[in-house]
Amino acid sequence: MAEVRLSEAEVWEVLGGVPDPEIPVISLVDLGVIRGVGYEGDTLVVTVTPTYSGCPATAVINMDIEAALRAAGVAQLELRRQLAPPWTTDWLSAEGRAKLEAYGIAPPQPAGGPERCPRCASGNLHKISQFGSTPCKAQWCCGDCLEPFDYFKCI
Structure with missing residues (x-):
């Protein structure tokens, strides 16, 4: 696939399709761990806050983010881990909360x-x-x- 420069809205849409590896009914966006997306020059930077600093799924989450964005044509990508402020369940989307309950x-x-x-x-x-x-x-x-x-x- 040829390299493309996705808009920020397109990046959010791609990431909205990446399931949480421990609770696959909700996306990483629903979970609230994607804290920001943006470009620095030609590099797409995605900022991720794990649910807690020792979360065993962090490596899988990063691999899944990278795989989804590479499949969408992103060639220059940087994933940044942000620990402060720490993740909180307040960051779960309303849709994510409803999906959890339905699951x-x-x-x-x-x-x-x-x-x-x-x-x-x-x-x-x-x-x-x-x-x-x-x-x-x-x-x-x-x-x-x-x-x-x-x-x-x-x-």
């Missing part, structure tokens, strides 16, 4: 626990463990449908 993961809530079961919408919930399938999630269970589910912790 069966309770989205983060300011009160520190899920409002309702993502499967049956019951509020009869209890925490099983502060640690879930990834460090970003806790394990909860619904007292009505009896299904366990992940809760995306507020960070």
